[in-house]
Amino acid sequence: MEKEMVIVLDFGGQYNQLIARRVRECNVYCEVLPCYTDLDRIKKLAPKGIIFTGGPASVNEPDAPACDPGIFSLGIPILGICYGCQLMTHSLGGKVTKAPVREYGKTEVHLDTASKLFHEVSEDTICWMSHTDYVETPAPGFKIIASSESCPIAAIEDETKNFYGVQFHPEVLHTAEGTKMLHNFLYEVCKCSGDWEMASFTERMIQRLKDKIGDKKVLCALSGGVDSSVAAVMVSKAVGKQLTCIFVDHGLLRKNEGDEVEEVFSKQFDVNFIRVNAQQRFYDKLAGVTEPEQKRKIIGEEFIRVFEEEAKKIGTVDYLVQGTIYPDVIESGLGKSAVIKSHHNVGGLPDYVDFKEIIEPLRDLFKDEVRRAGLELGIPDKLVFRQPFPGPGLAIRIIGDITPEKIAILQEADYIYREEIEKAGLNKKIGQYFAVLTNLRSVGVMGDERTYDYTVALRAVTTTDFMTAEFAEIPWDILGHISNRIVNEVKHVNRICYDVTGKPPATIEWE
Ligand code: XMP
Numbered sequence: 001m002e003k004e005m006v007i008v009l010d011f012g013g014q015y016n017q018l019i020a021r022r023v024r025e026c027n028v029y030c031e032v033l034p035c036y037t038d039l040d041r042i043k044k045l046a047p048k049g050i051i052f053t054g055g056p057a058s059v060n061e062p063d064a065p066a067c068d069p070g071i072f073s074l075g076i077p078i079l080g081i082c083y084g085c086q087l088m089t090h091s092l093g094g095k096v097t098k099a100p101v102r103e104y105g106k107t108e109v110h111l112d113t114a115s116k117l118f119h120e121v122s123e124d125t126i127c128w129m130s131h132t133d134y135v136e137t138p139a140p141g142f143k144i145i146a147s148s149e150s151c152p153i154a155a156i157e158d159e160t161k162n163f164y165g166v167q168f169h170p171e172v173l174h175t176a177e178g179t180k181m182l183h184n185f186l187y188e189v190c191k192c193s194g195d196w197e198m199a200s201f202t203e204r205m206i207q208r209l210k211d212k213i214g215d216k217k218v219l220c221a222l223s224g225g226v227d228s229s230v231a232a233v234m235v236s237k238a239v240g241k242q243l244t245c246i247f248v249d250h251g252l253l254r255k256n257e258g259d260e261v262e263e264v265f266s267k268q269f270d271v272n273f274i275r276v277n278a279q280q281r282f283y284d285k286l287a288g289v290t291e292p293e294q295k296r297k298i299i300g301e302e303f304i305r306v307f308e309e310e311a312k313k314i315g316t317v318d319y320l321v322q323g324t325i326y327p328d329v330i331e332s333g334l335g336k337s338a339v340i341k342s343h344h345n346v347g348g349l350p351d352y353v354d355f356k357e358i359i360e361p362l363r364d365l366f367k368d369e370v371r372r373a374g375l376e377l378g379i380p381d382k383l384v385f386r387q388p389f390p391g392p393g394l395a396i397r398i399i400g401d402i403t404p405e406k407i408a409i410l411q412e413a414d415y416i417y418r419e420e421i422e423k424a425g426l427n428k429k430i431g432q433y434f435a436v437l438t439n440l441r442s443v444g445v446m447g448d449e450r451t452y453d454y455t456v457a458l459r460a461v462t463t464t465d466f467m468t469a470e471f472a473e474i475p476w477d478i479l480g481h482i483s484n485r486i487v488n489e490v491k492h493v494n495r496i497c498y499d500v501t502g503k504p505p506a507t508i509e510w511e
Contacts, residue, residue, distance in 0.1 A: 007047040008032045013054035019171040027194035039068040049077045049190035052084025059090040077162035085165030094139035103129040112145040116188040127168035127175045198372040209238035216318035222247045224261035227323030230374040236271040244272040251279025252393030255411040278306045292511035299392045324360040396511040400439035410437040412490040420482045430472045433460035444494030453494035469503040
């Protein structure tokens with residue numbers, strides 16, 4: 001167990017993992033637990049502090065989520081955020097009502113900076129509000145330490161008990177000094193020492209995996225992406241050759257990528273590594289198919305088939321490792337929004353391969369945390385900082401039908417593009433960049449010859465969450481140089497376009 005930890009109790013708010021991440025950013029280990037977690041379990045974990053998350057419910061509803069009220073007698077500091085603040089008030093004898101105006105968005109809040117929670121925070125600061133209910137009367141013993149125009153009780157404290165509550169969300173970046181407030185809670189109130197680093201997370205996870213897996217067999221579908229690689233390496237450090245990684249090369253990877261993955265996993269780590277060269281099977285199934293979702297479906301299904309065939313050869317395995325990370329859990333978990341594109345990296349693996357349980361060691365981490373864990377584990381930079389690459393690969397970057405010839409053209413063009421972006425030092429500034437082979441051919445002239453060849457589109461976006469994105473402003477001279485190189489070096493390409501649309505209205509990938 002970690003030496004020092006803070007617990008986030010989840011009351012159904014959308015930012016629950018984000019709170020945990022902010023706490024970890026302050027070098028304090030943190031885990032999210034459901035609000036109904038047993039008091040005994042909490043006592044055993046002996047957290048230095050507890051944070052109640054927000055949530056969509058109202059504490060006055062009969063079935064509103066609650067925690068064991070015994071939590072208030074443990075002598076552990078508590079910070080309630082939004083619903084968490086209302087619950088604390090309600091449970092301890094204060095009054096929560098529906099606010100006359102629902103507050104949503106950036107709001108100026110006036111703080112009592114004598115409170116430990118607001119130590120060295122500006123007196124007037126912008127905070128992110130999102131609530132319908134609010135605290136009308138604080139519970140006995142509580143003092144008001146912040147207010148906004150429409151929320152007279154924006155934060156409360158009971159300094160003797162170390163209970164704090166805020167109506168706003170310190171965890172989101174829109175709260176300008178939110179991280180400072182969380183830092184204050186952890187260090188000024190909970191007296192954390194801040195001894196946590198990613199290294200201790202990876203060590204601890206490896207130990208947990210060892211205990212769980214014992215002498216059993218584990219299987220991993222390795223895509224070569226950062227998530228599945230980090231998950232696989234963690235398991236390999238725990239149980240070595242009890243892990244078999246199956247890497248299905250569907251022939252839709254970027255240039256040299258299959259070999260690079262093989263090199264790392266067969267030489268550097270102690271696992272059974274199986275590369276299945278299934279290119280032709282995928283090409284046959286995809287021949288003549290032009291509809292993007294159809295391509296995804298075919299690739300997803302064929303992937304499962306190939307994987308299953310290989311898995312059968314190994315015999316019964318007990319566990320399947322997946323590199324699911326936290327944003328995947330939210331994206332696939334909400335399930336309410338319209339399906340724009342079906343992603344096949346979550347839950348898309350064989351339901352019918354014979355295994356007991358799925359192991360997801362990265363389920364609580366955000367992408368940058370996974371990268372940090374990857375570096376800790378000694379995975380090469382190239383793999384750790386690899387940009388996201390969709391499961392269906394180049395199939396959704398070739399508009400229209402897919403042929404081996406088109407794949408080869410795109411691989412070359414994309415390779416040059418990536419090489420030049422790296423040379424220009426732009427790779428860490430751009431979220432994702434790649435070339436697309438449009439299905440368009442147009443007239444050009446090379447030497448004295450007429451050409452009738454493909455148009456390649458270049459895409460580069462900056463984004464924080466891949467849900468929205470802006471096109472990256474690559475300097476003209478660099479774009480010009482890339483264009484020259486592609487047209488000169490890649491046969492059958494005579495025109496280059498740069499995509500200047502954001503998401504929305506476009507998506508990042510073209511299909
Ligand atoms: P879009 O194109 O939806 O992409 O704006 C958002 C992010 O998701 C990736 N993406 C996929 N990943 N399977 C995946 O594993 C898919 O079918 C897929 N489609 C898009 C895309 O590369 C970007 O990072």
